[in-house]
Each structure stands twice: as C-alpha cells, then as structure tokens.
Amino acid sequence: MNYYPHHIGDFNNATRHLTRIERSIYRDLIELYYDTEKPIAVDMPSLCRRILARSEEEQAAVASVLSEFFVQSEEGWLHERCQKEITHYYAKSEKAKVSAAKRWSKAEDADAMPTHTARTPNQNQNQNHNQEPFLKTNVAPSAPVTSPEIELVFEFWKTAMKSPRSMLDDKRRKAIKSALKTGYTAEQLCDAISGCAKSDFHMGKNDKGLKYNGLDLILRNAEYIDKFIVIGNSPLVPVRPTNGRPSINDMDDIGSNEDDIFELYSRKEK
Secondary structure, eight states: OOOOOOOHHHHHHHHTTSOHHHHHHHHHHHHHHHHHTSOBOSOHHHHHHHTTOOSHHHHHHHHHHHHHHOEEETTEEEOHHHHHHHHHHHHHHHHHHHHHHHHHHHHHHHHHOOOSSOOOHHHHHHHHHOOSOOOOOSOOOOOOOOOHHHHHHHHHHHHHTTOTTOOOOHHHHHHHHHHHHHTOOHHHHHHHHHHHHHOTTTTTOSTTOOOOOOHHHHTSSHHHHHHHHHHHHSSEEEOOOOTTSOOOOSGGGTTSSTTTTGGGEEEOOO
8 A cells, every 4th residue: 555544633642652762663563564565574673674673762662562552463463453444445446446347348238239120140040940948057056256345354354353264154255245235334344343353252251251253243233233333433441241230141142132232341441
C-alpha cells in the first residue's frame, strides 16, 4: 500500500503517553506494516536495522511499542488496525475489478448477440434434426467459487484468532457469504471478528475454558454481527459475570437475549 488513512485524533489519544522517540518508532512500524502488507518479522536486530533504530534507547523503544500495540503470533507481530485497513483496501480494489469486468462483459455480450432473424441454414438444420436434448454425462462437479471478499474476511478471521492452519470449508464460506448478502461490508465483518477477539470470554477465559469464536457464531445473524461490531469499536473491556448477573454457560445461550453479550462488559475503570 502506498497510502493509508491516518486518523490524527485516534493516534494522539493512543500515543499521548509515549515519548517522542516511541511515537516516531510507532509511526515507522505502522508504515513498515502497510508497505509490506504483512505482520512485522520477529527478528529484532533485522527489524531495528530496517527502521534505523540504532541507539540502545531507540531499540528499547521498538521493544516497548511492539509489546504495547502489537500481538506476537506465528506469522510475526500483528496489528489489528493495520490488518483491518489492508483488508478494506483490497476489498475495495477487488470490488472495482469485479465491477469493471461486469461492465466489459455486458458490452461484449451486446456486440456479440445475434439477431432473432439472422439464422444460418446450418442452424435451421440443427433445429430440425436435433430435437432431443443433449445430456452431459460423467461431468466432474466444479469447485466452489470463492469471491475475493469472502477470502479477505476469512484471512482476517484466521489472523485475529491466531488460527493460520484453518481451512475455508463450505460451512465457513456459507456463513461469510450469507452475511455479505445481508448487506454487511467486508470491513464491517472484520469489525465483528475484532469484537469477538477482544472478548476474553469468547476467547476461552470462561468457566469451561472453551473458545466461542467460530465464524458460524460471530456471523450467525444480523443481531450477532451488530453486537460484535459494537464490542469491536467500543472502549468496553470484558469482565467476568458477578453474582446477580446472567451467566452464560453454553454456546447456544450466547446472545439468545439481546443484552447477554453486553452483560459481560463494563467500562474500563480509570
């Protein structure tokens, strides 16, 4: 990516407590992430050379910023906002390509379309002598067609849930396709995925120690998607249920009431 949106207010609010060197290092790491369009390598000496962090103070700032704003995974240091912007960028790019292809296809079909009266003798002969339908046999079923948006959402889910080996099977493809068909954009679905990833409860910190972070749950219906989007975009932090508040013990119960998920959250104490 040669361009990325920089939200001044968001950046200042998130980095006001940093030193000038740490703020500068953070910008360098973000720009490196967008430039390579992938997680930052965990090789610290190589990373410091790449962003010109030579002094001990600068290298300490690199380590501090990475630990605060990035999440280490098998693929490298992940940054949620960067991943979301990259996904949104490619979603818009693929939409433009698909739209252009459709316009060209329509134009070509219009040019190639024969008139109803312009039939050749061979065409008439084929109509007279070949009245029985032609049946194809032994045709192998075609592989499912996956749109770029479905792939982008699935790749974002794999990254957010730290599940790089997961496969895009029919169930997951159907869940994403249904959500997109409902009217949600790929970016909104990524917001919902981020919301689930922010919830300690859904990520396994519950009485059963089970993760409730599957795409079939996050994208189950519009109500679920909206709830997780709110969580992903809000300053709420997950807390364990206290006495007198609803306790969610089963996956099927999660979100069965409109306030169930929100009952697991409270505003961060200052």
